[in-house]
Amino acid sequence: MKEITYINPVLLIAVPLALAFIIPILKFVWEKSIKWIPVAGFLFDLIVSITLIPIVLQKNIIVKIGGTTTPFSINLVVGPAGLLLSIMISLAGFLVAIYALKYIQEGDKTKYHILFMLLLTGAIGVVLTGDIFNLFVFFEVLCISSYALVGYLGNRAGIESSIKYLIQGSIGSSLLLVGIGLIYGQYGTLNMADLAAQIKTADSISLFVPMFFMITGLGIEAAIFPLNSWLPDAHSSAPSSISAVLSGIAIEVGLYAMMRILFTIFAAESFMGFLLFLGVITLLIGEMSAFSQNNIKRMLAYSSIGQIGLIVFAFSIATASGLSGGFFQMISHTLNKALLFLATGFMIYRTGSMEISSFRGLGKKMPLTALFFTIGTFSIIGLPPFVGFASKFLIFKAALAKQELLFIILIAVIILTTVIEGAYFFRIIQTLYFKESDDKSSKQESAITALIPMFIFALLILILGIYPNWIMKFIHSAASELLNKMSYLRSVLG
Amino acid sequence: MNILLMILSAIISLVTGMFFLGLARKIMAMIHWRYGPPIYQPLIDVIRYFHQRAVSHGFIFDLGIIISLIGSLLVVFFLPLGNISSFSNSGGLLVILYILILSPLGLALSSGESANPNASIGISRKLILTLSYEFVLIIILLSLMSQYQTISLQEIVMLQARKVWSFASWKLILPGIAYLLILPAMLGFRPFEIAGASQEISAGPSVEFGGKYLALNTINHGLLHFITIALFVNLFLGGGDLFGIFDSISGTFWGSFVSLIIFLIKMILIFVISVFINAVFPRLRLEQATKYILYYPLSIAIVGLIIVVAIN
């Protein structure tokens, strides 16, 4: 059998990590270049991840560093699900890094770029790792850098919400750690596949308690109701480029970790019914809270809560099509929310206010930014021919395929939330285009480095909306990898 | 043949209409202990108006009154007069109901163009009053059409001749009574002389009419009397039938002649009764009239329709 050669996936983590630590050194050598480092790092990750697709579609790539299975070794399992997310992370990282070239003007830029790279490196680590303790470590990297970035602007609101986030996040981390410790105490291993092999299904209370600890811990980062109170503050006071990444990537990574643990380690199917409701409640609360917001970033943050709820709902259907819907919704949410936050960033920058009412007439002054924003909203509401439609469509289809009354009722609730979502997003569009602004200043478009990433996001939204089939194969295999515990075991343990 | 019938029915209706106008004035005068004008006075008036100078307010002012007269004459062709009928097979009662709209609409256009406040008030009143009695009229027609299972007026007449007059059948007596109750309103007689109240709003819609306009309006007025009563006779009193006495000569010229005479006699009887009502009642206000129509005739008509539907 011919051995297929491929680039070692370790580089996906190692390169950005290394680059992140080069930045402070580079600062003394060539200060102007540091803002290009994240761009280069994530472009590399993006390319490598994409070249890995054909290989991963055939079988999972297992990387064991040090050749041992000791608990502290780095053990990567690159499956379709992990790779899908790592592509999304590096894509978002790459585009947001381009955006940040012009956008980040104040504060200590070096710190920003380091933290930004660490945040996303942590995220990639979480999705690619094959053992539960490394998951925790990468998770901490992600969390700690995001605490710092939320407070990056150094203003009062930023610091306050950063502290709040820190408190809640640390509680989450410690709960997660307690859960991991309890598991380790029982089974003496931290490798996920190994654990999964030992735990056929969650049945005893000694398993449930660590599971609850881990779910609560990860649930905080994943922003599931009622664990998401930090999110509106944190997402709205971070710089917009960070909000884009936090909303588009960080919470989804948290959710992915949670789902990985639930599906692969505990195989807790009975718990899924509970998550179904939790997802719908999260969706409902998120959208309802967003409904009467006047602060655009808070509104988008609440909307992220809602979207996470929808993704949780999709995953909790626990069928192949449900998981596909969930993954597709993750992709579409990353694209939509990143685009919306990026567009919002420059709109706030131009108007100097986060109030929606101050965005009057921006459709005239920033036509392209407003257009991209509009595409983002249309997509997030789920209007064809944008990607949000395809993902919502898949979720509805998966839920209805269950043919149970319960799902029809839950779908009715989801419809209600979509209506609310439509109501507040269309209101913004009216403000942008159909309300006259008081000041008659001339056209002021966003910087070109901001428009390019926005354009790419918008283009992806449109293309994936029209041709969702292009990525469906990949998504299907990601879904079946996550759903099918046994094949994961076989691929890792051999 | 058809054209001859058309001309014949046009002449009959015009003459009868004029006769009705004269008759009304005569009877009113006699009730008032006056001598009254001769019965052919309206005809003389029309001819006289025709040679008088008139003012016009524009093209629609002319066109409206013409449309109105066309509408009235058209309806006549769709009504069977005794055995004479020109078009009763071209859409039936539904078409009649629609062509009946033309006449008030034409008048409304004409008086609207005249830019006189009295005319506007008058036409507004007329339309509202019409709307309210139309509620009743539609239900009456629906009862008949449902009962006889046809939309053709001629067939309704023939079925009555074969069986029993609608007014004499217990199923259809309620619609008949309702029709009688709204008859003064349809004729524009007191107590429903609201649109054309001459003392209050100077005859309302026709305030600006003079000369040939007034002539056409008078003819139109006569025709409307004719149509309203002819419809009633056809729907409820068996048209030109008289208990089948003259069945033996039906189909011949004399048969048609006799049936026409019977038809006209029935009409005159009904008309005289309406004039009596006109003479003794004072004028209602629009609100009172509308309320009256929507309370009594409407409830009677609805009960009638329910009976018809329940039986079938």
Added chain:
Amino acid sequence: MILFYMMIFAFVGAFLIYFAGKSFPRIKEILAVVISFLLFLFVALLYGKDFQINYHNFLGFHLFLRINMFSWLFALTITFLGFLSIIFSLSYMKDKKNNAFYYMNMLFVNIAMLGIVLAGDLISFFIFWEIMSWSTFLLISYKKGSALPASMKYIIMSIIGSLSMLIGILYLYDLTDTTIISQLSHIIRFINKGDVIFVVILFSIAFGIKNAVIPFHNWLPPAHSEAPSPFSAILSGILIKMGVYGFLLLFYVIIGLDIIFHLTGLTIVLNVLAAITIIFPTFLAILQNDAKRLLAWSTVAQAGYIFMGITYGTELSVAGGIFHFLNHAIFKALMFLAVGAIEYRTKGIRDLNSLGGFIKKMPFTFAAMLIGAMGLIGLPLTNGFVSKWLIYKTLILNGSPFLAFAALIGTWGTILYSYKLIHNIFLGQLPAKFENIQKAPFSMKMPMMILSTIIIFFGILPGIPLQFINKIIVSFGYHPLNVSLFGIVSDSGNLNIINILAATFVIGVLIVLFFRSGRKSVRVDQYDNYAAGSFIPKEKYSYTNSFYAPLDRFLNSFLKDYIDIFYCKSAALIRHFCNGIRKIYTGYVGSYVMYILLFLAVLIFVQLNWSVF
């Protein structure tokens, strides 16, 4: 593939207009007219074709475009009215800002509607439906100001409708494993009745909202009155008829005659809704003082007639319903355009109490409005007559006198509001401030002229459109009507327009001759009239103010749009509730920590005590 290329061409054209408008402002109007005309031509040339093509694969669903007589008739109407209203827009939009955006969206709406009627499967039907919804939203918002709440109302109702349709489509897919219309019609008979009813209800919400059937009508009056007038014509003429198309598609193509009329109670409910939709909007229209809002309510009522026709389910009623769709598209578009011309010349005045006497200034527009109103009322020799006649006749003869009553009394209400519209705009006295109003420009006259001609043409020769409609109802499984060029022949009463025409003509000529033979009248000016001796002050007397005052007083006491009030109240309630929900996020970190710990504690507690998981 010709259909697919046509759609691609249209979409590309729409974008082209936008970008052309940005760089070469003059060219966009020409482009818009040419593209919409070409679309009309394409569709017209597709007459008699019957085929379907697979053009895309979306998430495993095969998407089809198809054409047959049924979709052809709708497609032709759409492209035709689209073309005319774009011509009308040439002057209406001339001085407006950002009209490239307007033209692009106008084409978008038309293309989306074309896509809806050409869709060969439910997924593409839905996709085009949604594109139509959002582009309509953008167009309704176009005039800003009070248009914004109107378009919000529209889009919210629209989202509700389309999502319920999406659920319906997917539910149907789970049952039948297909979304292709031609396959569905074969498989549907194997599905049990309960599921069919459920699907019908879901779809009916979507179509009912678009078609403005009570109780889903409340978006329509504000949206129609606030949109730009040429778009109101589209909105009222064809956009809401997409609901009609949907109902026809669902009832007669997908589900089929054999099943749909054996669903207990369904048709009765729909018919009663239709009757209510005729009566209440008619009387609400009489109360309106805004010309376009009056027409909007009238649209709701007329949609009720169409709905009545297609849900009553006899061949006469279905033919009447489809024919009335066609007729209503024409005369209501005409009336909106006429009001648009007035609005254009008076710089946006639509208030019926402040206009009057425009017949002297804009005679052509008056003629168009009069013909449109005659069609709307359904006077003989106009198109509306025949379609209404068909509906009435079947209602009476098939034993539904109460439904017939609703329809007939609706007609009388129609007379009242149509006359109010004509009187208050064109008749009565011309206020002094409008002395210098000019005639409508040619690009406004031309569409009005074409539409007026069609109204008369179809009214005299109803056989021509009825032949197409005959083919459609035959494809639904009905017997064809016995149609002649001038009318309809049947056992229970014929309709023969030629008699009416001939008689009208002869009598008309005679009366005109008679009239001309009288002494010539003298033209006088509008202030020279008889006031029974009293003096009429020139300025202070408004002839049009509260035209039906007694009726208004009477109706206003009880006739309100209660359903709209209910919706607005519940929206306010939901907003209030949402505000309350937001209070969960107190901003106090202690309570947040408590949430987290409580969540964990509850999970463990529940599992320990009841082991639910």
